[in-house]
Amino acid sequence: MWNKEIETMSRKDMQALQLRRLQATVKRVYNKVPFYRKKLDEAGITPDSIKTLEDIKKIPFTVKDDLRDNYPFGLFAVPMKNIVRIHASSGTTGKPTTVGYTAADLDMWSECVARLATMAGATADDTAQIAFGYGLFTGAFGLHYGLEKIGATVIPMSSGNTEKQIMIMQDYKSTILVSTPSYALYMAEVMEDLGVKKSDICLKVGLFGAEGSTEEMRAELEKRWGIIATENYGMSELIGPGVSGECIHKTGMHINEDFFIPEIINSETGEVLPEGEFGELVITTVSKEGIPLLRYRTKDITCLMYEPCPCGRTSVRMHKIQGRTDDMLIIRGVNVFPTQVESVLLGIEHISPHYQLVVTKNGYIDELKVVVELEDSSLLDSFSRLESLEKHIRHKLHVVLGIDAKVQLAEPKTIERSVGKAKRVIDLRGEKQK
Amino acid sequence: MLIKQISIFIENKSGRLADITKLLGENGVNILALSIADTTDFGILRLIVSNPDAAEQLVKDYGLTAKATEVIGISIPHVPGGLASALAVLNEHNIGIEYMYAFVTRSADNAMVILKVGDNYEAIKVLAQAGVKILSKDDLASL
Structure with a gap:
């Protein structure tokens, strides 16, 4: 485990930590972000209204359009001089949703990715080939810094140029592949066309993300590559990849709860659903400085699972994404x-x-x-x-x-x-x- | 005595047949006979060609799904009832025909028929016994 203290924390201690951070976040955005000041005032909420974790339900939702309406930097909670990095959504329509990171945010992001890479089996001995596109998209940089943090050797390949990917994978003996599941499948197809066998490469683990996939897709990837295929989750609005990830038991994605408070709602009524029920994932970021978001509606459909995982982590897990409310x-x-x-x-x-x-x-x-x-x-x-x-x-x-x-x-x-x-x-x- | 036929899966998109025949032509593959079975979305192009092994490799390298199948070629008199008498032989022996297509050659006396049946060897046996001429690879090559 990368951070045993946090990853095995008792529920009671975790909730106490979450409450402290939630209160601080609400206070900060209330004072620093006019958009939130207005939204909270309209809902009749002040930072003092948050007395227990349950009180999070009183806070109005934030949606993607709120980021678009305040494009590009309107929701930032710190002055630009404190922002050290900008990323944006890979969305193809309209203005990209834009996010900013402080130096502390980048540290936290690396910490998140270090945890999920470690739980998927990555160590300092590994060589990770990153086949996400480098650029405004958060995928590549997120995994890049997190894998460097655990001491792995990072190959910043970026996406595309698939034949070269296969060559580098053989020559540099990559043991970890970072990509979308669909690109990994395409790479496997190219590898087979080139006459390269899975025994010719050293790949052990796939860290797949940036798009949802099914168990059938996982089985296909594991068969074609001869690897353990794990999935991780995130989105640029929240941090990028690093919100959650699977351990080797593949029993759902462990959420980094000390940074992200998850809820599941009925996407039509907004009502919070009980444990185990499928609905839209809503996340409140409680450590982020650059652009903290309260109850952000992810549009991703999943459920939360609190029963213990064989890996020993106590964090809540989210089920594989079943779809997106806007994909439907x-x-x-x-x-x-x-x-x-x-x-x-x-x-x-x-x-x-x-x-x-x-x-x-x-x-x-x-x-x-x-x-x-x-x-x-x-x-x-x-x-x-x-x-x-x-x-x-x-x-x-x-x-x-x-x-x-x-x-x-x-x-x-x-x-x-x-x-x-x-x-x-x-x-x-x-x-x-x- | 069996003849190698190449079956190619093609989508019903304009230009596909032109592409494939051009590919074969440019590589010196001569088409001796062909048939197409189609639905609104896709078709199967079946070809008898001068050099089937090369043709199969060629279309596969081109990225198409293709398969070689063994079929029977027969030569029948090019007169009314010529085909009927050959098919009657198969019918008498309960040999079903999956598909068939015919073509004529420069010699106007005979017509050629390609047959796909359930049991090739049984069909060849009964046809030969009934005096139907079975085409060999060499017969085709000399066309």
């Missing part, structure tokens, strides 16, 4: 998450793990098309077997999604591969109305 497609009135489709497709033979969902409107009817690549040729001579594969996929999708989807078999390697976060959904329903 509503098709003919039915909620569909891309992760549901992924778990179906990865269980089916003859097709590759890459897929794309295309949603269109035919008159007033939504239509979902799932494009999958036909990977192996054994069905090829028989038309009826190809058709039955199509029917089989369609049937499985129907069972899981509850709606009928069209299945399109595509030629191999025709679905776009991503070196960062995969683009799984193409929603064309708005197109015709423009």
Whole structure:
């Protein structure tokens, strides 16, 4: 364990620490950030209103639009001279949500990542290849400094140039791969195409993040690479990667609770849900100086688990992300998450793990098309077997999604591969109305 | 006596057939016969070519899903009822046909038929016994 005192702290001590830090944070933003002063005043809350951890429920939520409305630096709680780093969301639409770090924030961030890297099995003996894009995106820098902190040898590869990634991985004997799960899968495909076997490389552990994935995807990554695939979680608004991560037992992601207070809410009513129920994750940062956020709605759907983990850590764990409230497609009135489709497709033979969902409107009817690549040729001579594969996929999708989807078999390697976060959904329903 | 056929999976996108035939042409592969089975989304292109091994490698290297299958080629008299009498033989022996396609060659006396059946060897045996000419690789090469 990287920080045994904190990671095995009793619930009572942790709650006392969280309360102290929460009170200090509310006080700080109330005094330093006009946006929060106004928001808290409107809700009739002053820093003195926070007497117990339960009182966090009185605080209004912060949402992504609040960051956009105060673009770029409106929510910063310290003068710019104290900000030593800027990052921004990888969002593709509109202005990026922008965050700033003080020197203390960067230390805290490294501490968070050091803990999750250690719990995934990383040590000073490891060589970590970072295949996240370096830049405004928080992924690469977060893992970079955290892995350096534990003494690992860091290779700042950045994303892309996949053949070179494989070469470096062999030559430098990388033992840890840091990337998105979808890029790791693509790298495995390139490795196989190059005729490099998993026995030719030294990889042991994957630290995957920046996008959600399913257990089926994990199984595929572990099989293709011969590694332990762990997942970690974070977002730039909160710090970047480092909010939580899996230990080698893979029983959910341990949250760095001394820095982040998690809650799960019903995303429609805002009501806080009890332990074990799935809903939207809400996080309050209680140590961050640059841009502290109160009850930030992450839009990620998960649940919290407090039962003990075999690793001995006492921290609360969050379940693998089940989807995002804004990823959710509503098709003919039915909620569909891309992760549901992924778990179906990865269980089916003859097709590759890459897929794309295309949603269109035919008159007033939504239509979902799932494009999958036909990977192996054994069905090829028989038309009826190809058709039955199509029917089989369609049937499985129907069972899981509850709606009928069209299945399109595509030629191999025709679905776009991503070196960062995969683009799984193409929603064309708005197109015709423009 | 079996003939190697190459089956290629193609999406129904304009230009795909042109791409694939161009690839084969540029690499000196001559197409002797072809058939396409299709749905609205995809099709299977089946080819009998002058050099099937090279063609299979070529399309696979190009990134397509392809498979070689063994089929039977027969030569039948190019007259009314020519095909019917050959197929009657298979029917008498309960040999089902999965698919077939025919082509004519420069010699107008005979037509060629490619057959995919459940049991190739049984089919060859009964067809040969009934006097149907089975095409060999060499026969095709000389076309």
